Amino acid sequence: MIFYYRLLTVDMLTLDIEEFLLELEDGSFKNVGPPNKAATVKLYHVESAEAREFGDKRVKLAFEDGEGNEVEVALFPEELNDLVTDIEQLRAESEVLED
Numbered sequence: 001m002i003f004y005y006r007l008l009t010v011d012m013l014t015l016d017i018e019e020f021l022l023e024l025e026d027g028s029f030k031n032v033g034p035p036n037k038a039a040t041v042k043l044y045h046v047e048s049a050e051a052r053e054f055g056d057k058r059v060k061l062a063f064e065d066g067e068g069n070e071v072e073v074a075l076f077p078e079e080l081n082d083l084v085t086d087i088e089q090l091r092a093e094s095e096v097l098e099d
Contacts, residue, residue, distance in 0.1 A: 016040040043071045 021033045046063045054060035054074045064070045075083065091097040 041071055043069055 016039065018038045019033065019036050020039075021031075023030045023032045043063055043065060045065050047066045048064045050062050052060050052062070058074045058076055059080050060072055060074045062070060062072045087097075
């Protein structure tokens with residue numbers, strides 16, 4: 001099941017949920033089926049990004065576009081360090097992050 005949410009501007013959020021089935025019963029949604037769900041979320045044209053502490057051991061990265069769509073990701077320090085290393089490598093080797 002793929003949902004595309006396109007705004008009147010060029011901003012776009014896509015949500016792809018695989019093997020997802022909901023049951024509506026007495027006004028409540030219930031997850032049905034096996035627990036083999038997977039999802040992919042993509043947020044384009046990010047206008048703000050921030051990092052902040054999340055709990056005792058994680059860092060939350062929050063990204064928001066101009067229309068208020070937001071994606072948050074919580075990473076453990078090891079995962080964050082890997083991301084920082086990737087960004088530093090891009091800065092050194094790619095023209096995308098040239099100053």
